[in-house]
Amino acid sequence: MHILRLFARDRAALLGLIIILFAVLLTIIGPFIVPYPDDAFEANIMARLEPPSWEHWFGTDDFGRDILTRVILGTGNALGVAVGVASAAMFVGVPLGLLAGYHGGRFGEAVMRVTDVFLAVPSLILAIALAQLLRAGIGGAILALSLTYWPHFCRNVYSETRSAKTATFVEALESMGASSSRIVFMHILPNIASPIIVRVTVGLGYIIMTAAVLGFLGIGVPPPTPDWGAAIANSRQHLPEAWWLVSFPGLAIFLAVLGFNLLGDGLRDIIDPRLRRAR
Amino acid sequence: MSDVILEARNLTTILGGKAGFLQRARPQTRAVDDVTLQLHRGETLGLVGESGCGKTTLGRTLLGLLRETSGEIHLEGQRVDGLAPKAARRVRRAIQYLHQDAVGALDPWWSIGRTLGEARQLSGVAGDEAVIDRMLGAVGLDLAAKTHYPHQLSGGQLRRVALARIMLLAPKIVVLDEPTAGLDLSIQAAVLRLLQDVKTSFQLTNLFISHDMSVVRLMCDRVSVMYRGRIVESGLSQDIFAAQRHPYTRALVAATPRLSTRVPAVALDGDPPGLGQDIPGCAFHPRCAFAVDICRTQKPELEQAETGSNVACHRWRELAPANDDGGKQNGHVSGAAPAYQTAR
Amino acid sequence: MSSPDPLLRIAQFALAFRTEAGLSTVLDGVDLEVARGEILGLVGESGCGKSTLVRAILGLMPQGARVLGGRIEFGGQNLLDLDEAILSRDIRAGRIGFIPQDPFQSFNPLFRVGSQMLEIMRWHAPPEIGRSRSAHRARLLELMERVRIPAPDAALKRFPHEFSGGQLQRLMITAAIACKPDLVLADEPTSALDVTTQQQILALLEELAREMNTAVILVTHDLGLVAQYCDRVSVMYAGQTVESFPHERMLEGVRHPYTRMLLDCHPDRAGALKGILGIVPGIARMPPGCRFGPRCPALLPICGTRRPEPEMLEAGHSVQCWAVSGSVVSKVPADV
Numbered sequence A: 001m002h003i004l005r006l007f008a009r010d011r012a013a014l015l016g017l018i019i020i021l022f023a024v025l026l027t028i029i030g031p032f033i034v035p036y037p038d039d040a041f042e043a044n045i046m047a048r049l050e051p052p053s054w055e056h057w058f059g060t061d062d063f064g065r066d067i068l069t070r071v072i073l074g075t076g077n078a079l080g081v082a083v084g085v086a087s088a089a090m091f092v093g094v095p096l097g098l099l100a101g102y103h104g105g106r107f108g109e110a111v112m113r114v115t116d117v118f119l120a121v122p123s124l125i126l127a128i129a130l131a132q133l134l135r136a137g138i139g140g141a142i143l144a145l146s147l148t149y150w151p152h153f154c155r156n157v158y159s160e161t162r163s164a165k166t167a168t169f170v171e172a173l174e175s176m177g178a179s180s181s182r183i184v185f186m187h188i189l190p191n192i193a194s195p196i197i198v199r200v201t202v203g204l205g206y207i208i209m210t211a212a213v214l215g216f217l218g219i220g221v222p223p224p225t226p227d228w229g230a231a232i233a234n235s236r237q238h239l240p241e242a243w244w245l246v247s248f249p250g251l252a253i254f255l256a257v258l259g260f261n262l263l264g265d266g267l268r269d270i271i272d273p274r275l276r277r278a279r
Numbered sequence B: 001m002s003d004v005i006l007e008a009r010n011l012t013t014i015l016g017g018k019a020g021f022l023q024r025a026r027p028q029t030r031a032v033d034d035v036t037l038q039l040h041r042g043e044t045l046g047l048v049g050e051s052g053c054g055k056t057t058l059g060r061t062l063l064g065l066l067r068e069t070s071g072e073i074h075l076e077g078q079r080v081d082g083l084a085p086k087a088a089r090r091v092r093r094a095i096q097y098l099h100q101d102a103v104g105a106l107d108p109w110w111s112i113g114r115t116l117g118e119a120r121q122l123s124g125v126a127g128d129e130a131v132i133d134r135m136l137g138a139v140g141l142d143l144a145a146k147t148h149y150p151h152q153l154s155g156g157q158l159r160r161v162a163l164a165r166i167m168l169l170a171p172k173i174v175v176l177d178e179p180t181a182g183l184d185l186s187i188q189a190a191v192l193r194l195l196q197d198v199k200t201s202f203q204l205t206n207l208f209i210s211h212d213m214s215v216v217r218l219m220c221d222r223v224s225v226m227y228r229g230r231i232v233e234s235g236l237s238q239d240i241f242a243a244q245r246h247p248y249t250r251a252l253v254a255a256t257p258r259l260s261t262r263v264p265a266v267a268l269d270g271d272p273p274g275l276g277q278d279i280p281g282c283a284f285h286p287r288c289a290f291a292v293d294i295c296r297t298q299k300p301e302l303e304q305a306e307t308g309s310n311v312a313c314h315r316w317r318e319l320a321p322a323n324d325d326g327g328k329q330n331g332h333v334s335g336a337a338p339a340y341q342t343a344r
Numbered sequence C: 001m002s003s004p005d006p007l008l009r010i011a012q013f014a015l016a017f018r019t020e021a022g023l024s025t026v027l028d029g030v031d032l033e034v035a036r037g038e039i040l041g042l043v044g045e046s047g048c049g050k051s052t053l054v055r056a057i058l059g060l061m062p063q064g065a066r067v068l069g070g071r072i073e074f075g076g077q078n079l080l081d082l083d084e085a086i087l088s089r090d091i092r093a094g095r096i097g098f099i100p101q102d103p104f105q106s107f108n109p110l111f112r113v114g115s116q117m118l119e120i121m122r123w124h125a126p127p128e129i130g131r132s133r134s135a136h137r138a139r140l141l142e143l144m145e146r147v148r149i150p151a152p153d154a155a156l157k158r159f160p161h162e163f164s165g166g167q168l169q170r171l172m173i174t175a176a177i178a179c180k181p182d183l184v185l186a187d188e189p190t191s192a193l194d195v196t197t198q199q200q201i202l203a204l205l206e207e208l209a210r211e212m213n214t215a216v217i218l219v220t221h222d223l224g225l226v227a228q229y230c231d232r233v234s235v236m237y238a239g240q241t242v243e244s245f246p247h248e249r250m251l252e253g254v255r256h257p258y259t260r261m262l263l264d265c266h267p268d269r270a271g272a273l274k275g276i277l278g279i280v281p282g283i284a285r286m287p288p289g290c291r292f293g294p295r296c297p298a299l300l301p302i303c304g305t306r307r308p309e310p311e312m313l314e315a316g317h318s319v320q321c322w323a324v325s326g327s328v329v330s331k332v333p334a335d336v
Helices: A003-007 A011-033 A067-103 A106-120 A123-133 A140-164 A170-177 A180-216 A226-239 A244-278 B055-063 B087-093 B114-124 B129-138 B145-146 B157-169 B186-204 B213-219 B237-242 B247-255 B293-295 C050-057 C086-092 C111-123 C133-146 C152-156 C165-177 C195-211 C223-229 C259-265
Strands: B006-014 B029-040 B044-048 B070-075 B094-099 B173-177 B205-210 B222-229 B230-236 B303-306 B309-311 C008-021 C023-035 C039-041 C066-074 C096-099 C183-187 C215-220 C232-237 C240-246 C311-314 C315-319
Touching: A011 A067, A011 A244, A067 A140, A067 A180, A067 A226, A067 A244, A106 A140, A106 A180, A123 A140, A123 A180, A140 A180, A170 A180, A170 C133, A180 A244, A226 A244, A244 B205, B006 B055, B006 B205, B006 B230, B006 C111, B029 B044, B029 B055, B029 B205, B029 B230, B044 B055, B044 B213, B055 B173, B055 B205, B070 B186, B094 B157, B094 B247, B114 B129, B114 B145, B114 B157, B129 B145, B129 B157, B129 B186, B186 B213, B186 C183, B186 C259, B213 B237, B213 B293, B222 B237, B222 B247, B222 C096, B230 B237, B237 B247, B247 C165, B247 C195, C008 C050, C023 C039, C023 C050, C039 C223, C050 C066, C050 C183, C050 C215, C096 C165, C111 C133, C111 C152, C111 C165, C133 C152, C133 C165, C165 C183, C165 C195, C183 C195, C195 C215, C195 C223, C215 C223, C232 C259, C240 C259
Parallel strands: B044 B205, B044 B222, B094 B173, B173 B205, C023 C240, C039 C215, C039 C232, C096 C183, C183 C215
Antiparallel strands: B006 B029, B006 B070, B222 B230, B230 B309, B303 B309, C008 C023, C008 C066, C232 C240, C240 C315, C311 C315
């Protein structure tokens, strides 16, 4: 397929794609291949704080649990939160952005001012504050992150819609008597889907980062569920001797964010000139 | 005389001037200034003028894409003015618009077949695939085009698709916005031929907006010349090209390159006025060789010169109508000296 | 071809661009001549290569362009032999002026027009104009009076955005002729302007060119303009020159099938609603031999194998067409 060939030329994008696919794979088959499935929840105090070895590739943590297992199991958590947040944020942000961008006027202005309020606060702080306000646990974290990120998507969609609206074919449709909802959802949306997909992909990286911070602060999944951020939080007491406690979860976060960023950049390069010409 | 299918009375459209929330207003312009015209069933009326004359704005106001500021619009006897764009388009669906940019007028993500199907849906008229197939044939396209996407077709084919799409809406009047601008001569000829054929097959009435006088002369039955939002002269095409009454029309016709003219045409002095500048009296007076005091203070109204011909000029009676093919008169049109000899 | 000692003679010039599909011959055997003080109209439809040719004369070819053969002789010298340094110092602006199509893009919006034009003069003004800045300024002011820029003194200090399209083109004309070039290349100088402004500009250009005995190549797609202003006309199709003729021949007397059909498409002519069957082939799919062949009613077998050689029909009129060639009895139907 043409798209895959284009991907193959951009090595960075290919790397990103591989990383993400790998992460998805881990999410699916992870629970079946981890060396110590029980370590998800059970402690083994006898083996605590062991450095990386052949039995424990990433070492063990302060509860004696295999870090490799916990990192792999944490992947599903991280991806799940990211996708969940992105979906919720888009569910709200995309239609609002479309309608605000197309109709403009007072409705459009109102929506933009609301997003202004949200965007005025730095995302991280907003996420933390909201997470504190809402109920604890993963549900609260997802809700807090969704509320933090929907304005970004909304504004992106808004500006893309505004510029798509000036396209001649939109005017042609209006002059033929097409209804607003037809124009917005059947014509403008497919045309702006590509740039939006790019932004969402990069956005997933940011969401993972922020979710990790929430986990670090103890907001998110309750222990002992494996979580990258929480693992890093735990590691603080034992640094710098037990370096493996922080390195491997940190590496996982790094790779996940890197993967989405590279993929997003690659998509942008591919979609922008070539696909635009092709379609 | 055929009946009037579309009529505008004292139509004015003012652009700009409105301030958005927290946004400064753009300067106002009377893009269409007190225009009265009639479009007769079955004719092709040419709207001509140079940039900034308001012909495109007039076309879009008649369509309903732009809301008029004041005045009346009558479509087949019914009043259709005073509506917002969406409502106006619904009421005036007998008028359709062919964009200058045919390529951009089609959604790049939709196949041709789907685009045409949508037009048929919007028309509200029951019909099946055969209707679309017939329309493709009428514009000279192969049925295979239905499965293609815009980027797979040439500019010429896309223009035909755009025309087919409009025709599926069964209009009575088609507004053609600069249909030949930027086209190569051979393609222009093919497009004009297509427009002529479609008009005949579907018994259309055309409003032909163009700045190219040669094309207008070929395609239009009647012509209205616009300058700065006002109609300065109108009449039968053959009359106007044979003898112009308004100094601007004279200059416009003289300036049109002809295959048969060797002598340099009269150059009209100065540049077209910028938009937003308000010019008292006749808008053309700063560039007019015949301007007198009344021209500077009072706007001339359209008067009937003879049946079917109107002109808006205070001095039209005194100024002898100029003949076309200025080559016959020492290289300049009577009454107006060549620009580079005018004393300054 | 037309005169014994032409100012510019392009002989069998061929140029190729590197495209995704390999090397595409954009200009395939162009033959052109311009005499001193002559106004030549270069006409053709989109993709015929007229703009590319004009830029090639100035040596402004894009990256990856390769000259495949031919000569561009200017004042006896082959411009293709000159390197970039000499071209930019001696030829451009100094001996060959250039007026591009879009007046709004021709000037740098950040600098005053006066300083931009003075810069041109500083590098390219011939000795007879003088070396000092004030001499250059005087020359510019004198020209600006001629081209009827109001208040030239103040105009020099203005920025490009303060002028209208017509005024900018007049400034471009000033800049192009300020250094007394032998030849001015005008690439569709009036396409972006209104028709009344267009006549002002071209009448001006013609007047100045006659006065200074400067030759002009007027690139345009408007046959009417060519009929009005040009002494001779050269027609191009898909990178090949097909016919060159004096303006008197325009209404009747052109011989090449393409020229005849093209003229017929003009709204003033009867064939205005016919068009020419077929489309210009894509750059990667040019047919061999005469490129108009596939669309030509007078097609002969030889047309698909060898490009027609230029043949002089009479003074100033040459044609590249096997069907019209003197060696073959004309097979072009009268009503083509």
